[in-house]
Amino acid sequence: MCGIVGCIGCENIVDYLIEGLKELEYRGYDSAGVAIKDKNEIKVIKAVGKLKNLEDKIKKVKFKKPKYGIGHTRWATHGKPTEINAHPHKGEFSAVVHNGIIENYQELKKKLKKDGVEFISQTDTEVIVKLFEANYKGDAKEAFKKTIKMLDGAYAILLITKKAPNAIFFAKKGSPLIVAKAENGFYFASSDAPLIGYANEAHYLEDDEWGWVDNEIHLYRDCEVISPYFKALPTNKESAKKGGFRFYMEKEIYEQFEVLKENTLGRNTKEGIKFEEVDKKFFEGINNIIISACGTSYHAGLVGKYLIERDAKIRVNVEVASELRYREPLLSQDTLFIVISQSGETADTLETLKMAKKAGLKTLALCNVDNSSIVREADKTILLRAGIEKGVASTKAFATQVMTLWMLSNYLANKNEYYAINEAIEVxxxxxxxxxxxxxxxxxxxxxxxxxxxxxxxxFPLALEGALKLKEISYIHAEGYPAGEMKHGPIALADPDLYVVALLSKNILFDKTKSNIEELVARDATVLTISSEYIEMTDDFIRINETNHPMVEFFEMMVITQLLAMEVAIRMGNDVDMPRNLAKSVTVE
Structure with a gap:
């Protein structure tokens, strides 16, 4: 979702802002813009669509002596994707970029309008800069402090103003923001990627931290002065490149073999599963597990339910986070609360985690991004080690989520499937x-x-995930179903123009699933079967390897469904890395 960059004191301000925004393209966006302090003027340049449009506009602008700047890629939440609604938003003497949602913006906007303040956009973000200027009474720092105290909701904010001509103001609550230190100045971004190569260490802002940078960083939590805690940034940017593949998604599908080896390294041993991050004491007294997640992560959680209940004999409920957070669930102290998120910033999942913590439950995160909000909030974290995933439609993160849950199931059950896990990686x-x-x-x-x-x-969860992958990037309607449920209504849709992808395991309910396929064939549906046993009656067939373990079948079928979704989408001329209306990191409800 929306991305933020900024820098002060750096040599090539415009170059960093554009290159930084390019590193954030994978999050999904519909417009972009920059605000650059150039001598005594704040120049705001914005464009709808791809960053190329913004670059073309910037090339036509003459800069005299740019001092610092901020930039943004926007994914529309309030107001349509237009140049007026794009960030940065400007007031009379200031400009702002913002990720998140200001929940009380209508109330603030109404009050400001009553005081004669004019608005030109439909966004919640414009309220921030107009509120700051209304609060300015000669001290920019006090005005910014007062402004953020008046905001309800989630935000990562960068603000520049002529009234503090050598500073960038920042604030963070519920949406990620990082400030990095280099020899020549300070850099901001909403994730690590734009900072790599520009700085060596960074402070990952916590909720309610705010301040400003000039020739140093001034950091506060609420009203208390605090010292930044700088951590080393990653150094390898090559993993975020396409590496000769047509799309990041294609590269990431091919990477899964290496990524799963990394994911299991030191964990899957001949002596059994070992996790450095947790020990057996952490699971003492646990009789129930709740898994909370969204989208692809939710599907991984459903796989985990089958595995943990079957092997560890612990009851598992898998919950859609956006539903769970607004229910009044019964949370007992003997329940382990597991959250799954690729980015670690998924807003609904993060809120359910906070809810579980408030109820006193033990919490465990399965996450791909260290230092993310979910990782910092959870009691314990098992990192997925998937590396940077740029394709919006998750592939390798899903693979590592499922593998981690499989290892966790072994761990809880004192079961050793060392060879099966390695076989699954191989396929x-x-x-x-x-x-x-x-x-x-x-x-x-x-x-x-x-x-x-x-x-x-x-x-069945793999069917859900396969259908999700297809609809995300091809825009064709697709549904995942338990095979036995087809005759309870959905089979009414069967005809030659209904396509069915049948996941036929040789190790689990083979005959019953085959019977369900026969029912669809008899009604003229077009069927593609994926199995180790040839099924002559279906229209198309993809053979997988013979194995005596269903999880090995699972991982091989997973790759096939990912490739199928991608190739159908490419055949239709779609950009599979940045499908319409979607974002990589969903940091709002």
């Missing part, structure tokens, strides 16, 4: 001849009135 190595076959098959699956993905047991 994620993409076979290029198989990929070519899927490319050719994709021609058949670009029309029709929709898809059903069907499976049983752990293959």
């Amino acid at each position: 994620t190595k993409v076979d290029t001849s198989l990929h070519e076959k899927i490319k050719r098959l994709s021609k058949r699956y670009t029309k029709g009135h929709g898809f059903f993905y069907i499976g049983r047991d752990i293959f």
